[in-house]
Structure formats: C-alpha cells, structure tokens
Amino acid sequence: MLIDIQLLPIKFDPLSISAHTVAVIDVLRATSVIIHALSQGATEIIPVATIEEALSRITQFPEGTTLLGGERESRKIEGFDLGNSPREYIGERIKGKRLILTTTNGTKAFHLVSSGREILATSFFNIGAISHHCLDMRTDLLIFPSGDEGRFSLEDVVCGGMLIDRMLEKGKGPFSLTDASQSALILYERFKENLVKALRLSTHGQDLIERGFEEDLSYCAQVDITNVVPIFRDGVIRIR
Ligand code: MLT
Numbered sequence: 035m036l037i038d039i040q041l042l043p044i045k046f047d048p049l050s051i052s053a054h055t056v057a058v059i060d061v062l063r064a065t066s067v068i069i070h071a072l073s074q075g076a077t078e079i080i081p082v083a084t085i086e087e088a089l090s091r092i093t094q095f096p097e098g099t100t101l102l103g104g105e106r107e108s109r110k111i112e113g114f115d116l117g118n119s120p121r122e123y124i125g126e127r128i129k130g131k132r133l134i135l136t137t138t139n140g141t142k143a144f145h146l147v148s149s150g151r152e153i154l155a156t157s158f159f160n161i162g163a164i165s166h167h168c169l170d171m172r173t174d175l176l177i178f179p180s181g182d183e184g185r186f187s188l189e190d191v192v193c194g195g196m197l198i199d200r201m202l203e204k205g206k207g208p209f210s211l212t213d214a215s216q217s218a219l220i221l222y223e224r225f226k227e228n229l230v231k232a233l234r235l236s237t238h239g240q241d242l243i244e245r246g247f248e249e250d251l252s253y254c255a256q257v258d259i260t261n262v263v264p265i266f267r268d269g270v271i272r273i274r
Pocket residue numbers: 060062063064065105107108109118137138139140141
C-alpha cells in the first residue's frame with residue numbers, strides 16, 4: 035500500500051487519485067468541527083466554499099432542520115448560528131440537525147479532492163478509527179492537509195504523520211512511503227509527546243491564540259475521543 039501526503043493543498047489531476055482513499059485534515063479547526071458535530075449527533079454536514087453558497091443552500095431545507103456554521107478570519111460569520119470552534123458543537127444544539135459549514139481552508143479541501151475513491155474527514159479526534167478504516171480499504175492512501183491559505187500547515191502534517199505511524203503499527207503491509215510521508219512521520223515523532231506544542235508553534239495556532247481561541251488548541255489536540263468515520267460523498271459528509 036502506498037501512503038502519500040500532499041504537503042501543499044493544490045488541485046490534482048482528478049484521475050490521479052480516483053483509486054485512492056483520501057484523508058482530509060484540518061486540525062485547526064474544520065475537520066475537528068466536522069468530526070465533533072457528527073459524533074454529537076448532527077445528521078450530515080454540507081461543506082461549502084463561500085458564505086453566499088451557504089446562505090443559498092439553507093433555503094432548500096425546511097426551517098428548523100439546518101444550522102449555518104463556519105468562520106472568516108476565525109470568527110463566527112454574521113447571521114450564522116455557530117462559529118468554528120468544536121466546543122460549540124455539542125449536545126442538543128447540534129443533535130438531529132444538518133449543518134452547512136463554510137471555512138477558509140478546510141471546507142474547500144474536500145472539493146479539491148472530490149475525485150478520490152473515498153474521502154474521509156480526519157483529525158486527532160478520530161485518528162484510530164481512520165487508521166483502521168484506511169487499512170481495511172486496502173487502497174493507496176493520500177493524506178491531504180488543508181493547509182493555511184495555500185501554505186504548509188504544521189499541525190495538519192503532524193496529524194498526517196500520526197496517521198501513518200498508526201497504520202505502520204497496526205497494519206501488516208507491505209507499505210511504501212513517499213519522501214513526503216517519511217517527512218510527516220519524522221515531524222510527528224518530534225511532537226508526539228506534546229501535540230499541543232506543534233499546534234502552538236503553527237502559524238494558524240498563533241492566529242487563533244491572538245484572536246481569543248487559545249482553548250481550542252488543547253481541545254483539538256485530544257486523541258481518539260470518538261470512533262466516527264465521516265465520509266464525503268456527493269457534496270455531503272455523513273458517518274459511514
Ligand atoms: C479553516 O478551515 O481554515 C479553519 O478551520 C479556520 C479556523 O477555524 O480558524
């Protein structure tokens with residue numbers, strides 16, 4: 035099984051990943067929100083690129099069934115129900131509801147890799163469940179960090195390295211790692227005793243601290259708090 039990681043979030047030749055499982059990662063904070071919301075009973079999540087699209091999509095659903103969530107410059111969007119902190123996506127607020135989500139990087143990343151065979155929302159929250167699922171799939175894997183407005187994102191690559199580490203530990207192989215996935219593994223090794231440190235060092239982590247969301251860093255660094263495996267298919271993310 036080939037395990038690769040795309041260190042920069044760029045568009046692919048769709049055919050090149052049509053047989054791959056793809057693990058999309060945006061630890062800070064879009065995939066953390068998606069996984070958290072589904073584990074708390076949200077029915078489905080529609081990731082969209084723009085605020086306009088979110089406002090237009092919500093009119094297609096009966097009133098009271100659907101929430102609008104997301105951020106711009108990390109802050110809740112005016113008129114939306116929820117922002118982009120996983121801590122908001124909890125209990126009765128989200129249970130039984132559909133969520134339309136728009137964020138700066140994470141929600142766009144799903145559309146960049148939509149030609150993949152199966153596309154999974156991944157973060158530290160569900161890393162164990164995702165590693166089992168990827169091993170069961172037996173296809174080549176592309177890990178896709180969402181990045182930070184087109185730039186490398188330390189926290190996502192460390193999470194990707196952790197996914198590779200878990201798969202090597204649990205799977206029978208043989209595995210083949212690219213230079214990029216070897217590098218992600220080395221980065222993960224560097225931070226595995228203190229994941230929060232990687233989040234605090236990252237550019238986006240520092241932005242979040244400055245904007246008043248410091249608590250989200252340690253929250254998003256929690257490992258294996260749920261077993262949900264969210265799959266993006268036909269524009270919607272649902273639990274398998
Ligand atoms: C993103 O998708 O870019 C992030 O989730 C942004 C954030 O939460 O601040």
